[in-house]
Amino acid sequence: MSLKQQKHSIRTDLAIEAHQMLVGEVDREIPGVQVETEEKERLRISRVHISSPEAEQRMGKQQGKYITLEAPGLRQKNTELQDMVSRQFTKELLSMVELADNSSVLIVGLGNWNVTPDALGPRVVKDLLVTRHILALEPETLGEGFRAVSAISPGVLGITGVETGEIIQGLVEKVRPDLLIAVDALAARSLTRLHTTIQIADTGITPGSGVGNKRLKISHETIGIPVIAVGVPTVVDAVTIADDLTSHLLEAIMREAGPESPVYKVIQSIAEGDRRAVMSEVLEPYGGRLMVTPKEIDTLVEDTAKLLAGGLNAALHPAIQSADSGKYLH
Secondary structure, rough: OHHHHHHHHOOOOOOHHHHHHHHHHHOOOOOOEEEEEEEEEEEEEEEEEEEEEEHHHHOOOEEEEEEEEHHHHHHHHHHHHHHHHHHHHHHHHHHHOOOOOOOOOEEEOOOOOOOHOOHHHHHHHHHOOHHHHHHHHOHHOOOOOOOOEEEEOOOHHHHHOOOHHHHHHHHHHHHHHOOOEEEEEEEEEEHOOOEEEEEEEEEOOOHHHOOOOOOOEEOHHHHHEEEEEEEEEEEEEHHHHHHHHHHHHHHHHHHHOOOHHHHHHHHHHHHHHHHHHHHHHHHHHHHOOEEEEEOOOOHHHHHHHHHHHHHHHHHHHHHHHOOOOOHHOO
């Protein structure tokens, strides 16, 4: 498969997946892309830095920094692991931003609260400690160690009739925060990453891009302040799953019948890009692009939202960090 074909076959919002797919294809490192991986108990941390226009084009991701936390055990509702990942999320988020004690932050929960796989952003907002109004009216109520944090769930174009990016632009002009953090559900390439992976990026975000509904981008260029994007994969493209199954089927046929098998030769002769085109054509009468999500989606979204909200609260309010420094800053 050519690099051009592969670029169009990458269906993931995760920079680490895009990198792994490209490296696996060309069997070498990609100029302009630096990757560091750190292994902790039950947690893998990957840091991807895309630093050139050429690497941006190859990866299909904007230039910038992407931090990925992977913890497969999160699917098993492990409270201890959730706390550990939340602490690490706090640490990695703080490494990507520069906040003064008087900095103000706007958190935007992107997505549709009526559709569970897309409701992660609004549910995170529900669990946040918002303080802007308190600090403006009765600052003595909170005391020291709290920043001005405001939050909004603007909904989606189908609900409001207004582009989410336009709503945020107007709000930023009025509230004038120093930093915007956008939280959204993502699409992954692998089923194993659903609700087990968190990505933090300093490149901004395009709402709906993971499921093919690209809207107005939310970034430093469009709204005038730094934007950090936080996302967790909640869906996988059905075509991707079908293609993975075809690949596993090919491996099974080769093991049992060998590479000379007529069936193996026929399937192998079809390029991956063509296989995906055929699968998309088969799915077209049934709604076109189908996205798959786990049956436990309600519980998984709720647990993930609490994890992210806890990490955001700790990162943005020094008083919460210092309340238990061993818990949040070790």
